[in-house]
Amino acid sequence: MAEQNDFKIPIPENKSIDEDFDYSQRGQWLRAAVLGANDGLVSVASLMMGVGAVKHEVKAMVLFGFAGLVAGACSMAIREFVSVSSQLDIEMSHMRRTRANTKERENTEQLPNPVLADLASALAFILGAIVPLLAALFIVNHKLRLAVVTAAITVALVVFGWIGAFLGRTPVVRSCVRVLVGGWMAMAITFGLTKLIGSSSL
Template sequence: MFALKLHDSPRKDFDKQATETSEEDEAFDYSKRSQWLRAGVLGANDGLLSTASLIMGVGAVKTDQKTMILSGIAGLVAGACSMAIGEFVSVYSQYDTEMEQLNREALYRNESHKSELEAKKKKLPSPLKAAVVSALTFAVGALVPLLSAAFVKNYHVRLVFVTGAVSFALTGFGGLSAMLGKAPVMKSILRVLVGGWLAMGITFGLTKLAGSTVSF
């Protein structure tokens, strides 16, 4: 009996700790991360893929380094502005909808419930913050293929280096987003990798085809 108690005690402590950890996971609402996670991951992935695809597309018909870098810079600036404006409009629409709903609820609530509604209003998503997050993460993502192209002189090595750098970054972003959102890591990584390779490959191939058939 004494030996049994010695074995049971650590097990009970372990079960208790596991239960407490499980309860903490359940208590934490991972959906609270969704707004910033969505804006951040979308911004970074779009920055990576659109800028890399643009550089690869231009590189399909123009082999000089300067042209590829200038196209990447243009893609970074234009994409960051587009992401910021799009996210601002999207989140503002969500903000207006939720605010109207809370205002309607306030008409039919007593004073004690109105304080709860005011607290909910403070937790509504910020359109400006979402816009800034999208623009910054897009720029960070776009810097990866841009810097990769900037430091490699040889044309063919440059294309390989850009593809490798983007693939590495996509793996990191895919794994990070999966861990933060408690989603399967490998599925997330494979999804963004395959999508990225397709985007770059299709852009390169179609631009190469257009360059060989269209006279400028």
């Protein structure tokens, strides 16, 4: 009876299915999605804060924010498609040379997907950009609107930082702090410079 276990494949006690998952495959679209969401959130929020530094009307902030959403999403999608397509061309060329020299079959499952990166970045950018737009849309009071937008962006930055860290299996606190500080700096610099230029005689 003791011989029955000889044909079983030994499994380490501390081995988990999660350890066998190849996160490099997930990174093909995860990088584009995380960057797109953060870019949409920070760039549109900074644009709206800059406009809010010199314009008090809610219509002006929302209009500029919406223009930033559309332009940014298109730019992000085109940039990712061109970038990932170039990367794909390079890797395909390398695979052809390797196959010609070694006569071995190459694994194409891990090749970058330009369309997937394109869609992930554009949709994520829109998702991030919607946050400051919704936060400012129904608030008439100028100071309260700026405060609400700042609070909403702060929460969203932390959430996006946590999502990126969770999916990529990286330190959560470090990721959240990095994203949060970067977003605050972008908004503060845009607000301050726009306020300075708007109050000058230029």
